[in-house]
Structures are given as structure tokens and as C-alpha cells.
Amino acid sequence: MSASDQEAAEQRVQDAVRRHARTRAFAEAEDVITAVLADPGVQEARARVEASETELGMELCARLQPFQDRYDQAVAEGDAARLTGVCGGKHGRWGRICVLPDGHETSMEEPHWGRTSEGRPIAGVGSAPDDW
Template sequence: MSDRARPGEWEEARICTAVAGHARRRAWQEAESRMGVVLADPQVQRLRTLIEQEETRAGRELRDEFQAFQDRYEHAVRTGDVTALASLCPGKHGEWGRICVLTAGHEDRAPHWGTTPAGPIGWIGSAPEDD
């Protein structure tokens, strides 16, 4: 806004900003509510269990092939090797304790792979918290 705003222009802009913020918050609340209903569906829960079982199976199956990457990751963390850590895949699912320990760009050849407190895990795709 310029210093020569017409009378009431600042108040009008403030109200428009507040209305837009309210509409955004309301849309998020509605989306979260609907997602909660979908995620609570028994079929969705069954599929989630099947996916988790398959990811665990894939993690165990790929362990011999990828364990060296896990070892390299753990060494880089212990020694603070920023160069090695920077070359890692950005894929992670922090909410589930997953960090992909493979080299960036592996997705065309292999799934994400890492370990969790429950053991090795292999997964395909990303999650919103991959930021």
C-alpha cells in the first residue's frame, strides 16, 4: 500500500487478510477431518498393515545388499563426515524413524532402504515430511 491510501483502505486490506486466513484454516480443518475418516476405515487399516509387512519383508530381503550403506551412514554420523552425509538420498520418514541410507538418485534402481528400531525397512515413495 502506498502512503496515499484512500480512507479505510488499510482496514479493508486487514479484513481481507483475516478472512483469507480464516478460510485457509477452515479448509485445513475440513481436510484433516475427512482424512481422519478415511484413515480410520477398516479396509484402509488392513492395507496399511499389509504395506508395513511388505516393507519389513523388503528390508530384510535387501539387508545383505545394502548393509554396507547403513554402516557407511553410521560411520559418517559418528565422525561428522558432512560430505558423506550430503551424498545420501534425501528420502526420510522421520515420523516412522526412517532415513534412507542409499546414495542420492538410487530411486530408479532400488527402493529407499534403511533401518528402524524394529529392524531393516525398504519402502517406495516419499512422505510429506521428506522436507
């Protein structure tokens, strides 16, 4: 075996070891996350948060529904200009984009608001663009 063949073989082994270590680390992290989320206290807290978000969403529905209507119309018409002005915040759990204008938290002082995939109004407060 030539020196270059030996170096190539060593590189393949090192790459395989790195892939294995990364795969194992992700699997271990997933196990820990699953255990934490399965905890009864965490499940109870999650249920309370979901109930509060749904209740707030219902309370704001009458006032903020026009934003949902404008969003739905922009989607139906493919109006990219109008869609780019929509808040970038979205709720990871509900998989729904906030339909209020970008900057609404400071200009309108409203929480993120939209509808779940089932059509229920939902509202929440937060700063992470992918999980309010």
C-alpha cells in the first residue's frame, strides 16, 4: 500500500469515527430531551401554557382577525410584497406564522397572533423568531 493510499484510508477511518461520534451525541441528546419532556411536571406546565395561549388568542380574535384575513388573501394571491411585511415570528409547536405586521410588538404592543393548523386562534409573547 502506498503512502497516499494509507493516508486516504486513515482519513476515511477518522471521518467514520467523527460521523459515529456525532450520531451517538445526537441520539443521547434526543434521549435526554425525550425524558425531560415526558416528566409529568413539564407536561403540566406545557398544558397550562397552551391553554393560556389559546385563551389569549380567543380574546384577541375579534380585534386581530382582519390581519389574518389580509394574510390569507396575500397567500391566495401570491402577494409576496405584502407577505414580506408580516412578522417573522412563528410558533414552532403550532407551526403557524404570526400574521401581524413586522414590528408589531413595539408599534402596536400586541403579542404574536395567528391561527393553529386546526384554525384555532393562538397568541403568545416571546422574542425567538421560531418559537414564541
